[in-house]
Amino acid sequence: MRKLGKEGGRGMTTRNKKIRAGIPQGVISRLPIYYRSLSELMRRDVGRVSSSQLGSALDLTAAQIRSDLSYFGSFGQHGYGYRVEELLQHISHILGLDANYTMVLIGAGNLGRAIASYGNFRNRGFSLHAIFDNNPHLEGNFLADCIIQPISKLEEFLEVNPTDIAILTTPRAASQEICDRLVSCGIKGIWNFSPLHLQVPDNVVVEHIHLTDSLLKLSFKLQEQSQQKADSEK
Amino acid sequence: MRKLGKEGGRGMTTRNKKIRAGIPQGVISRLPIYYRSLSELMRRDVGRVSSSQLGSALDLTAAQIRSDLSYFGSFGQHGYGYRVEELLQHISHILGLDANYTMVLIGAGNLGRAIASYGNFRNRGFSLHAIFDNNPHLEGNFLADCIIQPISKLEEFLEVNPTDIAILTTPRAASQEICDRLVSCGIKGIWNFSPLHLQVPDNVVVEHIHLTDSLLKLSFKLQEQSQQKADSEK
DNA sequence: TAGATTGTTAATCGATTAACAATC
């Protein structure tokens, strides 16, 4: 019924895939988790893994993992499982990690500085090439191999230096305005740490990390948990 | 059919709620967003808001917001909407923000330091009362009003000082072991920044922030977006 | 009252899971 065939690019074999009509958010969220887990297996020199092994390590069902992967192709072998290195390479490709991304950081506060110094990105093709902050005391300082520049230089810089991603660690009150400026400079991806739901056009993607939201979720769950405990002790 | 009645505590009126048998994850994720949005309306002195106004500000449907809230009670007024201050107070209560939480931070690297210095928590009842790191050069240093202590003192400290939440910003290789130690000291909530799926017993809640995962999602979406663009230009 | 918006139900949509033929 189905044809077997080689797909182009680096000799990866891909047989079939679900009709690519938008990958569900849940699947997208799990891809980096698979990537991380497989990287760890590589480090530990594990050559082979099954969907059920992966599942029990990640508290997911084996069926879900297989179903997720099937959106992109079939990467395993019947009766055997997955070769770790091969699957990792596929997922790496799916995530777009063979591309290189240039990034700018806006907001060199505590969080901005931590992110700029966080090394884990550079090795994976994300390179920070400019930092902006409107605090004149920071201007001219070096941080993560970049000179901190005033935000007024933003447009000038982006015009000359093609940039894929802007990291936004500005105070809430400034974020939407800066976001608008970034968008009109043609930025296509925003990594938003500012506690604000940004308004952007359809063709710009935003991925956010809202620290406080996460802590509030923890608070909710703690309360829920202690409620359950109290209920069961009745 | 339904009874109207007063609920205890601070004179909040709550009429009915969906059978509380586990709140869906999606609802839990949106509660902090509502909280944030309502706080902003408070700051702007907006007294009243409808589900459709809230929805359009947050890119959610009005029905979803009403449905989410109905898990906890009915806080609005027919034909009028919601009083901002009242709804904020309800959500604040739902999230467990009238409690006070004590926290310890483990790992005083870039990220740990940024989080320790991030002020937004303290005002909401989350207070950091100890910081641990196994780097002897950091030992004794002050950070966010805490002395950095060696990790070997962890158990000793937790025994004497009841602690609700541990913030984990340790390197991947150390995290699971430290997590186990925290759990055996009775910690019930872990805010995990370490790029690792932690194994914990059922009665411990983990809320994670995986920076790299988030950036990889952004990478995926950027690629998906440019794919779509390419396809539509054919 | 007329107008507006809630809270809730039923309908729809989508995601997860169980099951199994295919097959290495």
Place this chain on the structure above:
DNA sequence: TAGATTGTTAATCGATTAACAATC
């Protein structure tokens, strides 16, 4: 071959949405 595990379908489960009676 016998055993194992995939990829995929159908069944199930759960979440979102549309619609509307209730009602301020």
